[in-house]
Amino acid sequence: MNIDELKRNVVKAIDDNKDIIIKTARKIYSTPEYGYKEFKTTETTSKFLKDLGLDVKENLAITGCETVLDGAKPGPNIAILGELDAISCASHKDAVETGAVHACGHNHQVAGMLGATLGLVKSGALKQLAGKVTAIATPSEEYIELDYRDKLRKEGKITYLGGKQELIKKGYFDDVDMAMMFHSQDMDGKDALVGPVSNGFIGKKVHFIGKQSHAGNAPEKGINALNAATLAMNNIHAQRETFKDSDRVRVHYIITKGGTVVNSVPDNVQMEVYVRARTIAGMLDASKKVDRAIKAGAMAVGAKVEITNIPGYLPILDYPEFDKLFKNNLLLLGTPDDKIIKGGDFTGSFDIGDVSHIMPTIHPMIGGVKGELHTKDFGVVDEETAYLLPAKAMALTAVDLLYNDASVAEGILNNFKPAMTKKEYLDFLTSVDNVEDFEG
Ligand SMILES: [Zn+2]
Known part of the structure; x- marks a missing residue:
């Protein structure tokens, strides 16, 4: 036939x-x-x-x-x-x-x-x-x-x-x-x-760990995990001009937990982040910069941070x-x-x-x-x-x-x-x- x-x-x-x-x-x-x-x-x-x-x-x-x-x-x-x-x-x-x-x-x-x-x-x-x-x-x-x-x-x-x-x-x-x-x-x-x-992407779960204290009476005794996250987000923005146009990088995130009660300094703040790019090299480069930005946020306030990287798609x-x-x-x-x-x-x-x-x-x-x-x-x-x-x-x-x-x-x-x-x-x-x- x-x-x-x-x-x-x-x-x-x-x-x-x-x-x-x-x-x-x-x-x-x-x-x-x-x-x-x-x-x-x-x-x-x-x-x-x-x-x-x-x-x-x-x-x-x-x-x-x-x-x-x-x-x-x-x-x-x-x-x-x-x-x-x-x-x-x-x-x-x-x-x-x-x-x-x-x-x-x-x-x-x-x-x-x-x-x-x-x-x-x-x-x-x-x-x-x-x-x-x-x-x-x-x-x-x-x-x-x-x-x-x-x-x-x-x-x-x-x-x-x-x-x-x-x-x-x-x-x-x-x-x-x-x-x-x-x-x-x-x-x-x-x-x-x-x-x-x-694009491909790498997923991240980010957990900032600070120290709780009374937000009114004794903020100086706390470590504010939400401030660490806020700085991290701004630090990520400062990376954007360093991404190669041809890598088509997209970084987006949400805060999934922003604190517990408003009158305590937040000690537990969590985020989810996606780092996308057109090439694997671009994904890894952007991911490294995002990690650096997140750690810098933690460092500024003296918080701890745990970054869980999860393989996304290619x-x-x-x-x-x-x-x-x-x-x-x-x-x-x-x-x-x-x-x-x-x-x-x-x-x-x-x-x-x-x-x-x-x-x-x-x-x-x-x-x-x-x-x-x-x-x-x-x-x-x-x-x-x-x-x-x-x-x-x-x-x-x-x-x-x-x-x-x-x-x-x-x-x-x-x-x-x-x-x-x-x-x-x-x-x-x-x-x-x-x-x-x-x-x-
Ligand atoms: Zn589909």
């Missing part, structure tokens, strides 16, 4: 089954769950795959599941990913009691991944392909509920707060050669964006040759060229960035939605564009990669040198994961 015919069959299989794909996206939307708690979502995802007659492995990292589709001959393994978790946005009209809602569109990703899998299975395309396609439903992309995840860490149930970090560590990407996933995005009437890059690296395959399939599916944005500069962070350091990866943005991500305004407006278009484009991209003895995938892989090996990646996470005590 020639590749055009094969692709037509894959698209037809997805179109013939579009109702079940759309229904599944809606079902997941109705049961939003936070990271490492996506039990119902995993069950729905797993059932869809089992109904296709596939073997499913569950509980990859507390939640999550995967299935492997074998081609006719050995060859590269292409992963299609979808994220299971929701975000907190209690003011969204569809938020459930916990405040959770799919205001980041991860249910679209899962529907797209399931749709692509269905298309490849029901069309019988795998018989014409060399290699494998692995569909992986990944847990916990949103970097939230840090205390809950810290507890899981202490209980030994996870090592990392991010799902893809954890899956890489646990070996689920060991036999994967290339990965693809999309993200929903409102692009002002455009249908897609291909080839985005993004910047997204783009792979133009791989992006081009996806874009060509969007064009083939009828998306006009002027509705496809080329490249995109995102200063937020995604854990697919970690995967992109180890293997060729694509992370296009797809429309069919309105409103900013993570806000009450976000929602789907065109389900065919939001779920079915990426399902088809990812399935067709897998066909391109694995057709003709996987010559296209082999071509990309032969020229590929990973930014990091798995070992280098895990060593980097370990090097960032530390606690520093400073006596000011």
